[in-house]
Amino acid sequence: MKTENSEQLFNRAMEVLVEGCSSASRGPMNYKPFPPYMREGKGARIWDVDGNEFIDWQLSFGCLPMGHSHPKIVEIVQEKVAGGTHFATALEVEVETAELMVNMLPHVDKVRFANTGTEACMTGVRMARGITGKRKVLKFEGHYHGWYDGLLVSTNPQPISTLGHPNDPIRIPDSSGLTPGSLEDTLVCVWNDEVALERMLATHGHEIACLVMEGAMSNMGVIPPKPGYLKRAQELCRAYNVLFYLDETVTGFRVAPGGAAELYDLQPDIVTFGKALGQGFPVAAIAGPDHIMESIEYGKVLHYGSHNAPRLGLYAAKTMLEEMSRDNFAGFHKITAIGEQMTKRLNQVARDTGQNMRVQNVGSMFHPVFTDLDAITGYREFCAAADLAKYADFSQKMRDQGVFFSGNKILHNLSCTEHTQADIDTSIEAAGNALEQMARD
Numbered sequence: 001m002k003t004e005n006s007e008q009l010f011n012r013a014m015e016v017l018v019e020g021c022s023s024a025s026r027g028p029m030n031y032k033p034f035p036p037y038m039r040e041g042k043g044a045r046i047w048d049v050d051g052n053e054f055i056d057w058q059l060s061f062g063c064l065p066m067g068h069s070h071p072k073i074v075e076i077v078q079e080k081v082a083g084g085t086h087f088a089t090a091l092e093v094e095v096e097t098a099e100l101m102v103n104m105l106p107h108v109d110k111v112r113f114a115n116t117g118t119e120a121c122m123t124g125v126r127m128a129r130g131i132t133g134k135r136k137v138l139k140f141e142g143h144y145h146g147w148y149d150g151l152l153v154s155t156n157p158q159p160i161s162t163l164g165h166p167n168d169p170i171r172i173p174d175s176s177g178l179t180p181g182s183l184e185d186t187l188v189c190v191w192n193d194e195v196a197l198e199r200m201l202a203t204h205g206h207e208i209a210c211l212v213m214e215g216a217m218s219n220m221g222v223i224p225p226k227p228g229y230l231k232r233a234q235e236l237c238r239a240y241n242v243l244f245y246l247d248e249t250v251t252g253f254r255v256a257p258g259g260a261a262e263l264y265d266l267q268p269d270i271v272t273f274g275k276a277l278g279q280g281f282p283v284a285a286i287a288g289p290d291h292i293m294e295s296i297e298y299g300k301v302l303h304y305g306s307h308n309a310p311r312l313g314l315y316a317a318k319t320m321l322e323e324m325s326r327d328n329f330a331g332f333h334k335i336t337a338i339g340e341q342m343t344k345r346l347n348q349v350a351r352d353t354g355q356n357m358r359v360q361n362v363g364s365m366f367h368p369v370f371t372d373l374d375a376i377t378g379y380r381e382f383c384a385a386a387d388l389a390k391y392a393d394f395s396q397k398m399r400d401q402g403v404f405f406s407g408n409k410i411l412h413n414l415s416c417t418e419h420t421q422a423d424i425d426t427s428i429e430a431a432g433n434a435l436e437q438m439a440r441d
């Protein structure tokens, strides 16, 4: 594979950009010795600056349910851009997009737009504190909610010996620069274990404003909740007077039209969206029932932002919601079916080649983990038993064959409406080659 142009760009980039790019996960930490610099994307394909073509299963970490430069998105954005990019005033398309969202989300009365998942989560936590007057937040090991100080605790894989007892996990800051206060105010619990959660809420419920969680773990491979676990978590929150906050930044408008809340029949108090919502543009949202959302009225709980509700992004979001919902939500069914097929066939290839790769999915999100366990049911199993170096090797061997699996070892891969049966077949064949080569290495 030709890589001269990427290498040259990387050398230039290292003079002016930290790590040669704008996020650690895009740089040499995950792509050795330098990342491929992308030039273009269309449908489920991307091309780098050396002209290499890839079938894209990383899909900008979940931001593209309809793939790259979908004709309907290109059309609406081209039509609207000439009328102005941003006004920082109220917009008609903002109302229209919120109406579509509220119609798809029975647990939501009102929406507030932001730009990124991180900002939305930061606001969600502030709302929970403002409403309850309580100061602490309870999150789960291995759940990621963006890079806001208050939630940047215990999100990365760590050696199992450093995690402490599951009844009282050690809180591990994921960045330098966090104040002791953010660590003190963020409690951490093991996920998928209702006894541990009840114990935590019984002890600390009086000081916890909200329990925040992903509906399915998507930042530590893909780990589905145990049957009934999320409903029980919601019930426990109600019992201990703690707001139940579902972070749907990844799962929203992806795992079902109504996200994880629909899939697992939940009525969260606070929900956040991002990623898929903007179909490639930075659009995020905080949402919930009226009695919760009124907390941000007139700056009681402050939520500002010059770029909130970006005009072109909202046209993309509105178009995505309309297109994906057509024919009884056919777009959502399609991406789920592709994710299921990829998962099943990747597992079959692993068995055929005798490799210990296990692929887990929730609808359209899937991720291969190299492990001797039959299934990964939690963060601690992932930390103890996932061979991340093997995933890095596998995903590099896939990219070498023109199949872009996420370079980030712990993030999920995803399907979009534009993946064809031929894309799936080609990707499965590449996986077989990669695994056979790994067996020989």
Ligand code: PMP
Residues within 6 Å of the ligand: 061, 115, 116, 117, 118, 119, 121, 144, 145, 146, 147, 214, 218, 219, 247, 248, 249, 250, 274, 275
């Ligand atoms: N919440 C979850 C569940 C996420 O996966 C992410 C991003 N991976 C975020 C929040 C933060 O979103 P953003 O990167 O848009 O700030």
